Amino acid sequence: MESTYKIQNNENAYIVSVVSDKFKGHETKEESDRSFNELKELLRTLEVNCIGEAIQNKKKLESSTILGSGKLEEISREAKASEADYLVFDFELTASQIRNISKITKLKVLDRCQIILEIFSLHARSKEAKIQIEISKLKYLLPRLTSLWTHFSKQKGGIGLKGEGEQQLELDRRIVRRRIQTYEKQLKDLIISRNERKKKRSKSTLTAALVGYTNAGKSSILNNLCQTDNLSENKLFATVDSTFRTLTPDTKPPLILIDTVGFLSNLPNTLIEGFKTTLESIEEADLLLMVIDLSDPHLEKHIETTEEVLKELDLGHKEKIYIFNKKDKVENILKAKVKISKYNKSFIISSLDTDDMKDLRRNIIEYFLEKQNHHDLFVPYSLGNVHSKIEKFTNIEKRTNHENGIYYRIRTPEHLYDKIGIKEYSLSPEEKEKLFT
Ligand SMILES: Nc1nc2c(ncn2[C@@H]2O[C@H](COP(=O)(O)OP(=O)(O)OP(=O)(O)O)[C@@H](O)[C@H]2O)c(=O)[nH]1
Numbered sequence: 001m002e003s004t005y006k007i008q009n010n011e012n013a014y015i016v017s018v019v020s021d022k023f024k025g026h027e028t029k030e031e032s033d034r035s036f037n038e039l040k041e042l043l044r045t046l047e048v049n050c051i052g053e054a055i056q057n058k059k060k061l062e063s064s065t066i067l068g069s070g071k072l073e074e075i076s077r078e079a080k081a082s083e084a085d086y087l088v089f090d091f092e093l094t095a096s097q098i099r100n101i102s103k104i105t106k107l108k109v110l111d112r113c114q115i116i117l118e119i120f121s122l123h124a125r126s127k128e129a130k131i132q133i134e135i136s137k138l139k140y141l142l143p144r145l146t147s148l149w150t151h152f153s154k155q156k157g158g159i160g161l162k163g164e165g166e167q168q169l170e171l172d173r174r175i176v177r178r179r180i181q182t183y184e185k186q187l188k189d190l191i192i193s194r195n196e197r198k199k200k201r202s203k204s205t206l207t208a209a210l211v212g213y214t215n216a217g218k219s220s221i222l223n224n225l226c227q228t229d230n231l232s233e234n235k236l237f238a239t240v241d242s243t244f245r246t247l248t249p250d251t252k253p254p255l256i257l258i259d260t261v262g263f264l265s266n267l268p269n270t271l272i273e274g275f276k277t278t279l280e281s282i283e284e285a286d287l288l289l290m291v292i293d294l295s296d297p298h299l300e301k302h303i304e305t306t307e308e309v310l311k312e313l314d315l316g317h318k319e320k321i322y323i324f325n326k327k328d329k330v331e332n333i334l335k336a337k338v339k340i341s342k343y344n345k346s347f348i349i350s351s352l353d354t355d356d357m358k359d360l361r362r363n364i365i366e367y368f369l370e371k372q373n374h375h376d377l378f379v380p381y382s383l384g385n386v387h388s389k390i391e392k393f394t395n396i397e398k399r400t401n402h403e404n405g406i407y408y409r410i411r412t413p414e415h416l417y418d419k420i421g422i423k424e425y426s427l428s429p430e431e432k433e434k435l436f437t
Pocket residue numbers: 213214215216217218219220221231232233234235236237238239240260261262263325326327328329349350351352353
């Protein structure tokens with residue numbers, strides 16, 4: 001029942017798009033071009049060659065084939081002449097559209113959705129991401145199974161009898177649905193254990209999440225800040241699952257950075273749900289670090305897309321800072337600064353510049369420290385575990401030994417102060433005064 005086409009390196013694709021004011025994401029020439037360039041990057045990520053392209057301006061779209069049959073025949077001739085292995089349309093196509101277009105063009109037809117699914121599938125590392133992408137693939141496949149079996153469905157079978165094709169189709173649908181259910185059950189279990197880990201973490205850490213458009217430099221920043229080697233590549237969706245790294249083990253509480261999957265505009269519907277689950281880890285973040293490629297002419301659109309997705313995820317209210325990356329690639333930095341002046345709390349950096357990264361690191365740490373309140377505590381000597389909690393989770397600014405215990409002046413985030421079980425040892429100003437007289 002192998003159905004979606006397995007894309008191979010070095011195949012040749014002929015890409016097709018439209019400009020039409022009624023087609024979301026393709027309303028203007030500029031929008032279609034931007035999306036088309038993205039499609040080329042997506043194909044480059046899969047190491048597929050783009051050997052030809054066509055964009056048609058069309059007022060009224062054909063519901064069965066999007067483009068008109070004359071245009072499709074012309075595309076087919078050109079694509080065959082340049083030895084294309086298939087056509088790739090820069091938007092999601094329905095099963096019957098795929099069938100109709102391939103009937104006219106006599107070529108294999110793929111859409112933007114399949115290309116993205118393939119990349120996600122190749123780049124998924126964690127079990128959770130792998131399962132999530134399998135589910136997305138099966139959901140994409142389910143309504144498209146018809147096109148595989150319709151050529152049988154008219155054979156055999158009289159009135160009231162189902163043809164061989166139809167029976168097979170029902171069987172296949174049942175198998176696919178059952179597989180989706182099995183994966184969803186596995187995913188649910190994984191999410192439960194992830195939430196348990198999350199609970200543990202949020203008790204004792206502060207978290208910042210790197211978010212932003214694909215290829216902006218999130219993983220590079222994480223690697224440089226945390227001295228790790230998460231995969232960072234000049235590929236779209238190099239990262240498709242969230243990873244957690246400690247930014248600094250010596251800040252109290254420890255700071256965790258999360259690297260997340262990149263965003264993309266016009267993400268196909270089939271993928272949006274899966275994509276959201278992958279982003280759930282952002283929920284636990286105390287701060288969002290929105291990474292933007294300063295050298296990209298479409299950076300405003302990228303910010304808009306990222307903010308839209310965050311809003312959809314109900315995360316629009318989270319505090320965030322804008323990190324404009326790749327300043328080394330920008331020719332006119334003054335002009336760029338003017339362009340981004342409307343974004344408050346922003347940093348301009350290059351993840352390749354060690355000083356920039358040191359500054360960014362310091363700023364993130366300071367951001368968290370500024371939010372911490374001072375508290376005075378007195379803890380009897382006998383309570384070893386309370387002393388060690390204070391050592392482990394708080395920033396101690398002053399410590400003095402007294403006859404029955406230790407006085408501490410500490411700084412710690414309010415939510416931790418409430419949670420870690422040290423609050424009951426707090427001193428009122430009067431008690432403090434007494435202690436020192
Ligand atoms: N010139 C330049 N290139 C950079 C900089 N930061 C990152 N890059 C490059 O940009 C590309 C993408 O970087 P990644 O860190 O993988 O980007 P990402 O945001 O994690 O991308 P996804 O995982 O696809 O969402 C890589 O080729 C990096 O080497 C920078 O400051 N300057």
